[in-house]
Amino acid sequence: MIVELSDRDRAMLAGAEGEAARFAMNLMVRFAEAVEASSLVDAECAHIDGCLYHGQASLDFVEHLLALGGRVRVPTTLNVGSVDLIHPELFIGDPGLGSAGARLMRAHEEMGCIPSFTCAPYQTIHRPRFGAQIGWAESNAIVFANSVIGARTERYGDFIDLCCAVTGRVPYYGLHLTENRRATVVVEVEGLPPEWDDAGPACVAVGHVIGRRCGDRIAAIVGLPATTTEDDLKALGAVGASAGSVALFHAVGLTPEAPTLEAALQGGRPEETIRLTADDLRETVRKLSTVPDGTTLSAVSLGTPHFSFAEFERLMQLLDGPRPAVDMYVNTGREVMQQVRARGWEERLNAAGVTVVLDTCTYLTAIMRDLSGAVMTNSGKMAYYAPGNLDIEIAFGSLADCVASARAGKVVRS
Amino acid sequence: MKAVTLVPGSAEGEVFVMAEPLSFWGGLDAATGAIIDRWHPQCGAVLTGKVVVMERGRGSSSGSSVLAEAIRAGTAPAAIVMLTRDAIVTLGALVGRELYGRDCPVVMAAAADWSALTAASRLTVEAVDEGAEIGS
Numbered sequence: 001m002i003v004e005l006s007d008r009d010r011a012m013l014a015g016a017e018g019e020a021a022r023f024a025m026n027l028m029v030r031f032a033e034a035v036e037a038s039s040l041v042d043a044e045c046a047h048i049d050g051c052l053y054h055g056q057a058s059l060d061f062v063e064h065l066l067a068l069g070g071r072v073r074v075p076t077t078l079n080v081g082s083v084d085l086i087h088p089e090l091f092i093g094d095p096g097l098g099s100a101g102a103r104l105m106r107a108h109e110e111m112g113c114i115p116s117f118t119c120a121p122y123q124t125i126h127r128p129r130f131g132a133q134i135g136w137a138e139s140n141a142i143v144f145a146n147s148v149i150g151a152r153t154e155r156y157g158d159f160i161d162l163c164c165a166v167t168g169r170v171p172y173y174g175l176h177l178t179e180n181r182r183a184t185v186v187v188e189v190e191g192l193p194p195e196w197d198d199a200g201p202a203c204v205a206v207g208h209v210i211g212r213r214c215g216d217r218i219a220a221i222v223g224l225p226a227t228t229t230e231d232d233l234k235a236l237g238a239v240g241a242s243a244g245s246v247a248l249f250h251a252v253g254l255t256p257e258a259p260t261l262e263a264a265l266q267g268g269r270p271e272e273t274i275r276l277t278a279d280d281l282r283e284t285v286r287k288l289s290t291v292p293d294g295t296t297l298s299a300v301s302l303g304t305p306h307f308s309f310a311e312f313e314r315l316m317q318l319l320d321g322p323r324p325a326v327d328m329y330v331n332t333g334r335e336v337m338q339q340v341r342a343r344g345w346e347e348r349l350n351a352a353g354v355t356v357v358l359d360t361c362t363y364l365t366a367i368m369r370d371l372s373g374a375v376m377t378n379s380g381k382m383a384y385y386a387p388g389n390l391d392i393e394i395a396f397g398s399l400a401d402c403v404a405s406a407r408a409g410k411v412v413r414s
Numbered sequence: 415m416k417a418v419t420l421v422p423g424s425a426e427g428e429v430f431v432m433a434e435p436l437s438f439w440g441g442l443d444a445a446t447g448a449i450i451d452r453w454h455p456q457c458g459a460v461l462t463g464k465v466v467v468m469e470r471g472r473g474s475s476s477g478s479s480v481l482a483e484a485i486r487a488g489t490a491p492a493a494i495v496m497l498t499r500d501a502i503v504t505l506g507a508l509v510g511r512e513l514y515g516r517d518c519p520v521v522m523a524a525a526a527d528w529s530a531l532t533a534a535s536r537l538t539v540e541a542v543d544e545g546a547e548i549g550s
Contacts, residue, residue, distance in 0.1 A: 055486075
């Protein structure tokens with residue numbers, strides 16, 4: 001397998017742009033060979049997941065690039081790390097792990113990365129444009145960029161994400177090419193449970209189904225409610241990329257490459273059609289909870305992926321009323337939090353007992369103080385991973401149900 | 415047996431045939447080299463020093479970090495023989511080699527050699543950029 005390299009790629013590989021670029025380009029070419037890419041193309045931006053600490057090798061890799069004089073060549077955002085650098089006191093895990101995790105985040109900043117520390121970089125000023133070739137890591141960011149924005153990335157991850165940033169190149173294969181973005185499965189939502197006034201749970205249910213049943217095949221979804229928001233699509237992609245390896249979906253009439261079903265299928269015929277009834281959606285959502293209604297809660301956790309400003313707007317309305325009886329956590333990025341502060345909402349969040357967690361996420365790291373009872377979330381992704389990652393019981397519900405349950409101290413539904 | 419080199423290196427060891435694809439992230443404990451995915455049929459088995467023969471990889475791209483960490487910790491397989499190209503495994507082994515100078519060659523074998531590979535008790539892997547040779 002020969003990857004066609006440009007003159008500049010070859011020069012970089014020979015060390016003409018420094019040792020760090022040579023090192024990164026060597027890995028890039030090997031990776032491109034392993035995925036059978038025909039060539040490399042320019043990346044407009046990169047998003048790095050490698051700032052989450054997985055062990056000494058994570059840190060050694062970045063320190064090695066730094067020692068070689070490594071700098072990123074394209075605008076590069078950072079995903080969540082292991083600690084909240086703004087509120088380090090929130091971290092209650094092993095101190096050695098905390099400090100190594102913090103060093104890993106700082107080392108990426110020293111490489112010239114933007115200290116965004118968010119898994120939702122697409123809801124910041126660093127949102128890529130439609131059609132842009134990008135090198136992104138983090139499964140929810142990948143599926144959002146591809147599906148909701150129409151930017152083009154493959155499933156990049158540890159090490160190669162930073163190599164994209166340092167070389168400014170990505171392998172030209174897979175979802176970087178138009179013909180590979182065609183839907184081959186149609187998912188028809190035949191009916192929505194009438195008691196759901198919020199498109200959120202329906203989108204989570206659909207995301208879960210495409211994750212389980214489509215694998216890495218691309219689905220074209222028909223029949224999502226017209227009230228579906230960008231944040232609902234964010235939740236759909238996040239759970240789809242957790243339950244399966246969804247990197248791109250099309251929602252007909254909602255996402256940019258699917259103005260019509262025919263466009264999403266690029267004129268082809270689907271190999272499978274999956275029909276979902278209201279009962280199917282109810283059943284999928286019910287299974288996301290490991291505990292029954294009425295179970296005592298110790299916390300409510302929101303913002304997996306990171307809460308957007310629009311989600312904060314909805315939360316602020318729901319917070320009017322009695323103070324929640326259990327801890328509430330909201331994970332978000334620094335930039336969204338600036339907007340929240342500018343609105344003067346921080347005091348109200350504090351008064352309501354809401355802990356805002358920046359830079360990291362409650363499903364990844366030791367932050368939640370009381371895990372004696374179950375945790376409730378409106379995130380399908382959190383519901384999918386938390387029982388394994390944190391060894392806790394989880395209840396899934398809409399945002400409104402989460403806030404009502406936080407007040408009641410137990411799982412309640414409207 | 416001829417194979418395609420994904421990551422160069424030289425290794426020899428007892429064969430471990432992976433019954434099902436394993437996601438190294440969440441599935442391999444880099445501290446011990448043991449399979450920790452409780453849904454995996456070989457959960458508890460230790461891969462350290464083995465020539466791991468597996469059809470293909472699976473799962474999160476964070477698997478690259480786990481493999482590199484296992485190479486650093488000295489708990490990694492001696493070599494990995496696959497039937498498909500796998501970017502996650504390739505990258506993890508390559509980073510381990512570049513950072514720590516320790517070989518964990520990764521090669522893609524021919525499907526026709528699968529029965530010979532899985533029947534062998536020990537295998538040697540000699541992988542250079544031009545190509546690889548697997549011996550039993």
